[in-house]
Amino acid sequence: MTRLITLSSGLRQPSSTRLLADRLEAAVRAALEAEGKAVDATMLELRPLGRDIMDAMLTGFPSERLEAAFADLGSANALIAVTPAFNASFSGLFKSFFDVLPEETLADMPVLIGATGGTERHSLVLEHALRPMFSYLHAIVSPRGVYAATDDFGTASAGSALGTRIDAAATDFARLVSGCGPRTVRSADDEELTTMQRLLGG
Template identity: 70%
Template sequence: MTKLAVISGGLREPSSTRLLAERLEASVRKELGALDITAGSSFVELRPLGHPIIDAMITGFATAALEEAFETVAEADGVIAVTPAFNASFSGLFKSFFDVLPEETLSDMPVLIGATGGTERHSLVLEHALRPMFSYLHAIVSPRGVYAATDDFGAPAQEGSALGRRITTAAADYARLVQGCGSHQRRDAFTEELASMEQLLGGSDGESRR
């Protein structure tokens, strides 16, 4: 089974960010089903993790709840990440989660990006903030993201609405990306660095014996 981790950075309850995340998740699972891929999803809600995230930034140690969130993301074959937009960028809480996420967790991970905001003015957050950040983290970012303004949620929650069409199109692209990437292989930066160092030392020892 393909595992999806859905990261929602909504700060309020109820949250339009969570609503968009749920609609993206449902559409992605439907599109994966059309490709004969069974998917299961786990949601990571960042609002309850606010204090643990800040504590991890200050102390360098993660609580059990935050470790569980890290493991959910690391075990996934794909990530759907949605944030509220503030001043044309992601929220501080959303960014902080990825600041403390263990290195290489998202390496080669297919990621579908989404954002919510009050008006269409913030829609460039997808290309100016989210896509560069996930590219820096070595994720494989799906070509289409989804932005939803407050007015979008006034329309019926169906595929025929403008937001519904954007969600369906983005989900179809992302499903094909997940299919092409296959099962995600976890990477451990520390282990890889240690193995590389041992290889270098082994090579040096070999050279010294010649």
């Protein structure tokens, strides 16, 4: 069973970010099922957790709801992460969630990145902001992300082009998830213990 978490940090309802997240999830599920894998997919919306995330940043203590989100994410085999783009970077809500996420939660986890924005000018947010952040968190980032501008949700031809990009990214991501195999969940405490044992052994 592949546990797939899709994280959307859209700030409005309805949200183009959530729309892209839904389409990516559906395409990834179809690609994994085509490989004979069962998929348990869960959507994680950050908007309802906004206050919890801010409180955790200010106090250092996550709420029960935020702890539950952390646990769900930590037990997943794969993650789709989608954010709106602001000023050529990810949203503050999106970044704040990963700022309070326990260390090593995403270690060795395959991640498909996606972003939405008003124009194509923000498309480099995938390579200049999202990919470096997830690499820093020791995730395994899929080589093909998806950016969708407002126009991509407009005309039929634009929607078809977006659909082609989504399908291609989903196919690549399914291969990555399959290639990575079972994931061993790590924690910051495990890393510190390993480091201490290495030092004592030396």
